[in-house]
Amino acid sequence: MAESLLAILLVTSSAKGPNVVYRWPPSVENTRPRLSRPRPPVDGLELDNPWRASHCSDSLNDLAETHMEGFVDDIDDYAWRRPTESRDGSMSFSRSAIPASGRDSPCNEERREIDPIANEYQSLFDYTAQFLAGMLCPQGHLCHQKFELVIDNLVFAGHPVCAEPDGMWRFKPEKYKPGSRGRGSRHRESNLADKDSSEVSLGGDTHTTATSKSSWLHMFHLVLVFDLPDPSSSASGNVARYFDTIYEQIAFTVTAVLFQEQVLSNFVELECDAIGSLETEYMIKGEPFSDFASQAQRVSSIATAMKYLYDAIKSSSMAHITLNDLPLELQLPPYLDHLLHSEEESELEFVGRLENQTDSQLWGRELSFGWRLPALVPWKSLLLLDADQDLDPYANLRGSHVHAEERSLAEGLIKFLETASVTLSLADMASLLDWDLHSQVYPTVRWLVHHRRAKIVDTVHNGLKTIFSIAPKLDKPLTTLTAEFKRDFPQSSISPLPTLMATISDSNSKQADNHFFATVVQSKDLISLYHEVVLWMLKRDLLITLHLHVRVVTTTELKVHVRQTHERKLERRVSYHLHGRRRSSRKGDHGVGDAHEHPRVNTPWLSLSPKAAKRYPRRSIDSGQSKPNDVSGSILLEDAEDVFDEISEEDSGEENVGWGSSEDTLEPSMISDPGTASPLERKWLAAMSEGKDEYIARRFALINQYFDGKRTDDEILYRAEISRKQLREVLHHYEEYVSSVFYQLHHTDAPV
Numbered sequence: 001m002a003e004s005l006l007a008i009l010l011v012t013s014s015a016k017g018p019n020v021v022y023r024w025p026p027s028v029e030n031t032r033p034r035l036s037r038p039r040p041p042v043d044g045l046e047l048d049n050p051w052r053a054s055h056c057s058d059s060l061n062d063l064a065e066t067h068m069e070g071f072v073d074d075i076d077d078y079a080w081r082r083p084t085e086s087r088d089g090s091m092s093f094s095r096s097a098i099p100a101s102g103r104d105s106p107c108n109e110e111r112r113e114i115d116p117i118a119n120e121y122q123s124l125f126d127y128t129a130q131f132l133a134g135m136l137c138p139q140g141h142l143c144h145q146k147f148e149l150v151i152d153n154l155v156f157a158g159h160p161v162c163a164e165p166d167g168m169w170r171f172k173p174e175k176y177k178p179g180s181r182g183r184g185s186r187h188r189e190s191n192l193a194d195k196d197s198s199e200v201s202l203g204g205d206t207h208t209t210a211t212s213k214s215s216w217l218h219m220f221h222l223v224l225v226f227d228l229p230d231p232s233s234s235a236s237g238n239v240a241r242y243f244d245t246i247y248e249q250i251a252f253t254v255t256a257v258l259f260q261e262q263v264l265s266n267f268v269e270l271e272c273d274a275i276g277s278l279e280t281e282y283m284i285k286g287e288p289f290s291d292f293a294s295q296a297q298r299v300s301s302i303a304t305a306m307k308y309l310y311d312a313i314k315s316s317s318m319a320h321i322t323l324n325d326l327p328l329e330l331q332l333p334p335y336l337d338h339l340l341h342s343e344e345e346s347e348l349e350f351v352g353r354l355e356n357q358t359d360s361q362l363w364g365r366e367l368s369f370g371w372r373l374p375a376l377v378p379w380k381s382l383l384l385l386d387a388d389q390d391l392d393p394y395a396n397l398r399g400s401h402v403h404a405e406e407r408s409l410a411e412g413l414i415k416f417l418e419t420a421s422v423t424l425s426l427a428d429m430a431s432l433l434d435w436d437l438h439s440q441v442y443p444t445v446r447w448l449v450h451h452r453r454a455k456i457v458d459t460v461h462n463g464l465k466t467i468f469s470i471a472p473k474l475d476k477p478l479t480t481l482t483a484e485f486k487r488d489f490p491q492s493s494i495s496p497l498p499t500l501m502a503t504i505s506d507s508n509s510k511q512a513d514n515h516f517f518a519t520v521v522q523s524k525d526l527i528s529l530y531h532e533v534v535l536w537m538l539k540r541d542l543l544i545t546l547h548l549h550v551r552v553v554t555t556t557e558l559k560v561h562v563r564q565t566h567e568r569k570l571e572r573r574v575s576y577h578l579h580g581r582r583r584s585s586r587k588g589d590h591g592v593g594d595a596h597e598h599p600r601v602n603t604p605w606l607s608l609s610p611k612a613a614k615r616y617p618r619r620s621i622d623s624g625q626s627k628p629n630d631v632s633g634s635i636l637l638e639d640a641e642d643v644f645d646e647i648s649e650e651d652s653g654e655e656n657v658g659w660g661s662s663e664d665t666l667e668p669s670m671i672s673d674p675g676t677a678s679p680l681e682r683k684w685l686a687a688m689s690e691g692k693d694e695y696i697a698r699r700f701a702l703i704n705q706y707f708d709g710k711r712t713d714d715e716i717l718y719r720a721e722i723s724r725k726q727l728r729e730v731l732h733h734y735e736e737y738v739s740s741v742f743y744q745l746h747h748t749d750a751p752v
Contacts, residue, residue, distance in 0.1 A: 226246075464520075
């Protein structure tokens with residue numbers, strides 16, 4: 001998590017000048033200098049075409065090898081490596097060897113060598129602390145807005161705030177004004193524009209009358225320092241989005257609280273006084289800076305909060321901090337660092353979006369980016385995670401500090417937590433609690449997931465008749481997980497974790513009795529115990545639920561049957577029209593004898609389409625199959641041609657079905673989306689129900705729209721409002737026309 005974070009600084013400004021009041025960690029690793037542009041390719045020279053045309057390939061290769069021998073050695077030290085990778089000490093550089101503005105003078109370097117203790121207090125990233133503080137304290141008109149400064153390979157991000165010109169600290173509502181246009185400005189402006197205006201002003205209108213007089217503090221700035229990623233380490237735009245997310249979630253939020261407490265009680269100035277006095281004391285004694293940094297956490301809640309915040313960000317966990325007795329929970333999206341991993345660009349689809357726009361809107365803006373969350377849908381379930389004993393939600397909700405008007409809301413939340421179970425879907429919970437799914441259940445779920453108190457999982461069968469698979473990756477080593485599993489489940493009736501995982505994995509190859517109860521539990525007496533086992537494994541992401549996905553298959557026999565039915569229908573209609581014409585001809589034209597006196601004309605066109613049949617009699621006459629003097633036969637053929645014209649006009653719907661098109665083949669095929677089936681596919685679907693019981697056929701017609709290979713069995717049951725038994729009954733009666741398979745459908749997967 002935030003692998004590029006180097007340090008957190010608290011910088012202040014007063015009449016005496018700028019100052020770095022506190023920083024964490026005490027010892028900060030300096031960044032290695034590198035090129036500001038992507039590293040050139042090392043597999044050959046980038047030469048222009050005229051040079052290539054004037055030299056042969058052999059000499060080009062020789063020149064490239066000679067040139068690259070020295071080139072690789074020169075540029076290898078500039079290669080960007082992630083901070084998590086081990087660094088070779090022999091390849092480190094001294095920042096003092098590189099001239100730059102603001103660097104320490106030779107006399108200062110000499111003094112530092114003589115007084116290393118003073119060097120610890122006054123040096124930071126090979127800058128003097130005072131010089132660095134001066135750069136991080138902007139002028140007043142640049143305060144109360146986002147701050148970002150890039151120096152060499154360092155990025156400083158924060159939100160500086162300052163007092164009014166009269167020295168008073170007060171809330172000053174400001175409307176957001178878009179900044180200057182530039183690279184990434186449009187994206188950043190759209191992000192900030194989504195924030196509430198009261199947030200941007202760090203207080204809004206609620207405390208416009210609250211003020212505090214500061215004796216010396218003019219400005220303070222909580223700064224997060226990062227190692228600037230190499231331009232070639234990630235896709236274009238990802239680095240800017242990476243820093244924007246950290247600013248919004250951490251820097252802005254903490255600064256807003258500090259600013260509020262400074263306005264209300266002069267909190268920040270008092271904390272800085274305590275830290276400054278302690279620093280002076282430790283410097284006089286000659287104590288190491290690390291001792292001062294540790295002791296400062298005992299006298300300042302800001303120093304403690306900075307340490308907890310840094311450790312939580314680096315460990316990808318929740319930061320539980322307290323500022324002036326005000327508790328805060330802060331975090332970054334768990335998968336934010338994937339923006340900086342160029343080799344994982346194929347996996348970035350889940351970082352910024354969900355399955356569709358609706359899913360993203362249901363989770364909200366904060367949870368729709370970098371969280372890898374499944375869709376928030378009614379057929380999913382909620383798994384409550386193990387809560388910290390010091391942060392027991394039940395104790396907080398039942399505490400005396402809860403106001404009377406909020407007690408009913410707290411009681412409802414307690415009831416929600418007591419009702420939540422992986423065997424109940426969110427829709428079931430809404431029904432049991434008599435809550436509205438979208439306005440009550442979903443907001444509660446979002447809050448629990450955002451604070452890492454719960455996670456969305458697939459619903460587990462109450463009798464554990466759910467098919468599981470083992471996750472492809474484990475967050476911890478198997479030996480560690482095995483030891484924890486044995487500690488939590490010492491019962492002899494439960495197999496060791498490796499054996500259990502092997503059994504679950506082997507069950508996926510079975511065609512029947514492959515669910516968890518049949519392969520692992522095998523006894524109703526052990527269901528309750530193995531419920532705890534399943535919960536333990538789900539909390540550690542060891543299990544993946546496999547779902548039933550259904551596709552509709554049209555067989556050759558079905559297609560032949562539908563085509564023959566159509567041809568027989570067409571033949572009957574043609575015969576009916578011809579019979580009617582012959583009777584009309586006998587009554588209206590006495591010059592022609594009875595039609596039964598003439599031999600019947602051969603009509604092989606009855607099995608053809610109307611257009612093909614219309615051409616057939618013409619070819620027969622032209623080829624001499626009919627005698628020229630066979631007047632009555634010619635009349636019949638002319639009548640047949642007129643009949644086909646009438647049928648085509650009367651049955652234009654049949655003509656639009658697609659007979660004779662590329663879709664009308666006798667090869668087996670799948671109906672990709674029965675819900676939007678073509679006319680010919682609808683005829684195939686209708687033919688599948690011939691001979692079936694009426695209620696079965698009606699149910700199949702209702703639910704086949706979900707047999708597209710994308711919908712899970714849980715979704716089908718919810719949307720069609722049927723039971724699992726009814727779904728199995730339909731699949732049994734239509735087994736020759738459906739293809740069902742169990743698998744886990746990810747956001748980027750295509751249906752089978």
